[in-house]
Amino acid sequence: MPLFWLFLIVLAIAAVGFVIGRARAMTSAGGDSRDLHSLPSYYGWNVALKAAVPAFVVLVVWLLAQPFYINSTVSKMLPDSAIPESSSRGLVMAEVRRAANGLDNAVAQGVMTEEFARNARADITDVTQRLKDAGQIVTSQITQPVMHAAQRYRVLSQQGTTAMTIAVVAIALIGMFLGFRETTAAFRARNVVEAGIRALLVAAASIAVLTTLGIVLSLVFNTIEFFRLYPAWEFFTVLEWAPSFSGRGGSSELGVLPLLWGTFYISIVALAVAVPIGLFAAIYLSEYASPKVRAIAKPMLEVLAGIPTIVYGLFALLTVGPLLLSVFGDDGLGWMQAGTAVMTAGLVMGIMLIPFVSSLSDDIINSVPQSMRDGSYGLGATKSETIKQVIIPAALPGIVGAILLAASRAIGETMIVVLGAGAAARLSMNPFEAMTTVTAKIVSQLTGDADFASPEALVAFALGMTLFVLTLGLNIFALYIVRKYREQYE
Amino acid sequence: MTDASLNTPGAGPAAKPKSSLAVLDDRTKRRNASEARFKAYGLGAILIGIFFLVVLAVSIIRSGAPAFSRTVLDVEFNLSQEQVDGAEKELFKTKAYEQLFIAKLEEQLQASGMQVAFDAGAIERIVGKTGATIREHYKANPGDIGKPVSFELAASSRVDGYFNGRVTREALQDSRFLQLSDLDLVDALHDAGIIRGSFNWTFITGADSGVDNPGGAGIGASVVGSFFMMLVVLFLSLPIGVAASIYLEEFAKRNRFTDLIEVNISNLAAVPSIVFGILGLAVFIQFMHLPQSAPLVGGLVLTLMTLPTIIISTRASLNAVPPSIRDAALGVGASKMQAVFHHVLPLAMPGILTGTIIGLAQALGETAPLLLIGMVGFVARGYPDGIAAALPNRTRPCLPRSIHGRHAPM
Numbered sequence: 001m002p003l004f005w006l007f008l009i010v011l012a013i014a015a016v017g018f019v020i021g022r023a024r025a026m027t028s029a030g031g032d033s034r035d036l037h038s039l040p041s042y043y044g045w046n047v048a049l050k051a052a053v054p055a056f057v058v059l060v061v062w063l064l065a066q067p068f069y070i071n072s073t074v075s076k077m078l079p080d081s082a083i084p085e086s087s088s089r090g091l092v093m094a095e096v097r098r099a100a101n102g103l104d105n106a107v108a109q110g111v112m113t114e115e116f117a118r119n120a121r122a123d124i125t126d127v128t129q130r131l132k133d134a135g136q137i138v139t140s141q142i143t144q145p146v147m148h149a150a151q152r153y154r155v156l157s158q159q160g161t162t163a164m165t166i167a168v169v170a171i172a173l174i175g176m177f178l179g180f181r182e183t184t185a186a187f188r189a190r191n192v193v194e195a196g197i198r199a200l201l202v203a204a205a206s207i208a209v210l211t212t213l214g215i216v217l218s219l220v221f222n223t224i225e226f227f228r229l230y231p232a233w234e235f236f237t238v239l240e241w242a243p244s245f246s247g248r249g250g251s252s253e254l255g256v257l258p259l260l261w262g263t264f265y266i267s268i269v270a271l272a273v274a275v276p277i278g279l280f281a282a283i284y285l286s287e288y289a290s291p292k293v294r295a296i297a298k299p300m301l302e303v304l305a306g307i308p309t310i311v312y313g314l315f316a317l318l319t320v321g322p323l324l325l326s327v328f329g330d331d332g333l334g335w336m337q338a339g340t341a342v343m344t345a346g347l348v349m350g351i352m353l354i355p356f357v358s359s360l361s362d363d364i365i366n367s368v369p370q371s372m373r374d375g376s377y378g379l380g381a382t383k384s385e386t387i388k389q390v391i392i393p394a395a396l397p398g399i400v401g402a403i404l405l406a407a408s409r410a411i412g413e414t415m416i417v418v419l420g421a422g423a424a425a426r427l428s429m430n431p432f433e434a435m436t437t438v439t440a441k442i443v444s445q446l447t448g449d450a451d452f453a454s455p456e457a458l459v460a461f462a463l464g465m466t467l468f469v470l471t472l473g474l475n476i477f478a479l480y481i482v483r484k485y486r487e488q489y490e
Numbered sequence: 491m492t493d494a495s496l497n498t499p500g501a502g503p504a505a506k507p508k509s510s511l512a513v514l515d516d517r518t519k520r521r522n523a524s525e526a527r528f529k530a531y532g533l534g535a536i537l538i539g540i541f542f543l544v545v546l547a548v549s550i551i552r553s554g555a556p557a558f559s560r561t562v563l564d565v566e567f568n569l570s571q572e573q574v575d576g577a578e579k580e581l582f583k584t585k586a587y588e589q590l591f592i593a594k595l596e597e598q599l600q601a602s603g604m605q606v607a608f609d610a611g612a613i614e615r616i617v618g619k620t621g622a623t624i625r626e627h628y629k630a631n632p633g634d635i636g637k638p639v640s641f642e643l644a645a646s647s648r649v650d651g652y653f654n655g656r657v658t659r660e661a662l663q664d665s666r667f668l669q670l671s672d673l674d675l676v677d678a679l680h681d682a683g684i685i686r687g688s689f690n691w692t693f694i695t696g697a698d699s700g701v702d703n704p705g706g707a708g709i710g711a712s713v714v715g716s717f718f719m720m721l722v723v724l725f726l727s728l729p730i731g732v733a734a735s736i737y738l739e740e741f742a743k744r745n746r747f748t749d750l751i752e753v754n755i756s757n758l759a760a761v762p763s764i765v766f767g768i769l770g771l772a773v774f775i776q777f778m779h780l781p782q783s784a785p786l787v788g789g790l791v792l793t794l795m796t797l798p799t800i801i802i803s804t805r806a807s808l809n810a811v812p813p814s815i816r817d818a819a820l821g822v823g824a825s826k827m828q829a830v831f832h833h834v835l836p837l838a839m840p841g842i843l844t845g846t847i848i849g850l851a852q853a854l855g856e857t858a859p860l861l862l863i864g865m866v867g868f869v870a871r872g873y874p875d876g877i878a879a880a881l882p883n884r885t886r887p888c889l890p891r892s893i894h895g896r897h898a899p900m
Binding site for chain 1: 529533751766776797827858
């Protein structure tokens with residue numbers, strides 16, 4: 001594992017830098033650390049940081065940039081004639097990467113010589129067969145342009161890795177040397193090290209911004225690509241969701257409305273379960289429960305929040321679905337055809353959201369000032385009257401915020417609907433029918449083996465964009481309401 | 491509030507002269523009843539929540555528990571060199587081994603006084619293809635030829651179901667998987683002590699299996715995959731999260747940049763996890779060409795997802811360290827950096843670790859983003875092969891994804 005070794009080498013250089021930097025500082029002060037500007041270890045850290053940080057930055061940037069560069073270079077090499085009618089450049093490039101990987105592994109296993117892997121011509125020798133015999137997964141038949149590109153790909157990758165190793169080690173050594181040279185008794189090592197650490201802290205904090213940027217960019221670019229292939233107007237207005245299987249031709253109907261309807265319907269069912277139960281639970285916990293009951297009941301409810309959603313999905317599929325089917329199915333009322341339905345997913349999602357609503361509302365109810373309660377009791381109101389007419393109105397903005405946050409959680413929930421709600425996109429009012437949601441369709445459109453450039457795969461990004469905008473809007477609105485409320489009492 | 495005014499003297503002192511606090515009037519009774527009702531609603535809500543929790547736990551345990559046991563056939567087997575040579579000469583080698591196996595089984599049944607007719611098909615339906623297993627064993631251990639070897643063969647999942655009540659004689663329809671007559675044989679084998687239940691070690695140690703053999707699936711490889719992913723998440727999200735929180739809590743000045751970071755963090759905490767999957771797919775796989783299905787990519791995506799959780803809880807615990815600690819450190823001449831790293835951070839550590847563990851638990855159970863970056867159990871079934879693969883850079887199935895693959899109605 002050359003990368004791992006490279007990592008260790010850089011660390012080793014930094015460690016050596018620490019030792020010699022510290023030693024040099026001590027020598028320059030004549031062995032008395034009181035004559036140094038900073039503590040001796042700061043001189044060591046100065047050298048170590050100068051060796052390691054730039055080297056790691058270069059390493060990461062190089063690792064990110066190299067595949068990108070090699071891909072575009074090799075891709076340019078492929079003549080247009082090498083790309084079959086039904087395929088695309090991206091797919092052929094995937095083939096090239098697979099072939100190159102196969103060659104690498106075959107050489108590593110010793111079934112092929114390096115010489116052979118470098119120079120074999122696919123139209124003369126049976127490279128495909130030999131690779132298959134070596135247990136490598138390759139395309140059915142490697143053509144000469146693909147073989148040529150794969151060989152070029154290997155050469156470039158190997159050169160790139162070698163160059164990277166040399167560059168990273170060189171930068172680490174140069175950094176260490178520079179740090180070592182400036183180490184004198186008067187050098188303000190602590191200030192330099194602290195400035196460096198501060199820069200690292202800022203970099204860590206900026207990752208949140210980069211993540212958001214990454215999300216927005218990846219969604220926006222792919223969504224624009226999608227709208228180039230499929231009119232945006234139809235995406236938002238067509239009442240049908242019927243993607244054709246990719247690459248087979250035929251037009252797909254990709255309307256988002258049935259999916260949005262399914263999402264909202266399931267979320268409404270979920271909220272209809274979670275809001276009353278969660279709210280009453282919160283009221284009981286904060287106003288009625290003795291400390292003992294509270295100490296047991298609150299953690300038990302919060303266990304519900306810690307269960308992975310896939311487990312809820314299984315619960316919906318294996319328990320709730322069949323249970324509902326036995327009551328509302330053909331044996332009972334005859335409203336339900338299969339175990340997967342809006343009701344199944346909605347009920348289970350509601351259970352998942354109970355602790356979410358209850359602990360947020362609990363916090364908010366607890367933050368209503370005690371004086372308001374005392375005032376109400378003093379006027380002769382009972383506890384429930386105080387709650388209904390004083391506490392709830394005072395806490396209302398916060399509770400609405402909590403419900404909105406729960407709604408955004410419900411809209412973004414994936415695994416419960418993938419397992420519990422069915423896969424058919426429908427515009428129907430019957431809650432016992434199978435429907436599907438935006439999130440479930442993102443999963444199904446991106447996990448097939450659809451071509452990445454087809455509208456059927458790209459539509460997932462447009463769906464993701466819709467989802468992102470929806471939940472972001474809800475979150476911002478909810479936080480705004482909560483914050484506005486908090487300002488009143490604190 | 492509304493009722494307080496009703497008992498004032500102005501509301502009609504002559505109407506009820508003998509009202510007393512000791513005697514409840516109708517109105518008070520109604521109010522008390524409504525109070526009791528309201529309290530009961532609250533208690534009911536809590537009980538419903540706990541009831542759901544219990545039902546969930548019971549149903550998961552009930553449907554999951556049978557996976558830990560399996561039904562096995564114990565067969566004493568003894569092959570001579572000639573028999574092996576004879577079988578190896580056949581055109582269908584595994585078939586020959588299977589016939590040897592059936593002969594042996596018949597012998598054992600007769601030895602215990604059972605007289606049941608059966609054919610090769612029944613055996614195949616009960617234990618699957620035995621020939622290949624036996625042949626592989628003798629190929630791998632040529633020393634066992636001529637010595638008695640006891641095989642422990644796993645029965646098919648339907649036979650398994652027969653023993654734990656999932657499959658009943660009444661409900662069984664003859665199919666190519668199991669026939670009614672096979673159950674007679676199974677009962678006979680059971681009485682002879684050849685079929686017995688045992689703990690399913692395959693489930694603990696095995697790798698994922700295909701749709702054809704759900705009973706043979708194991709979580710071993712998935713657990714290893716999840717473990718590698720958690721290592722990546724831990725080593726990335728803890729340092730980055732703590733560094734970001736220290737900056738925001740201790741050093742950041744109130745300016746546009748700080749506000750931007752804070753808004754971003756609070757929004758990222760509420761972004762649906764599937765959107766992080768899209769990010770991973772588009773950035774790490776589509777743009778950077780990192781390998782699909784690798785714990786590295788899964789770990790990176792989950793790191794980005796758990797960072798807000800860790801940052802928020804770390805900030806809360808840094809905030810809870812009393813300012814006097816900082817003041818004292820600064821007072822004896824420490825720099826700001828020294829005060830934070832030497833005094834504030836160690837005090838905040840328990841809170842930071844709690845937040846990190848919660849974040850890791852959340853990441854461990856997360857499924858949706860991993861679906862998109864192809865952590866698919868059926869693609870990558872095996873264990874890591876050797877020390878090189880111990881570095882999270884190979885294709886690994888992960889646990890929630892295996893659960894999904896097994897039950898997805900897609």
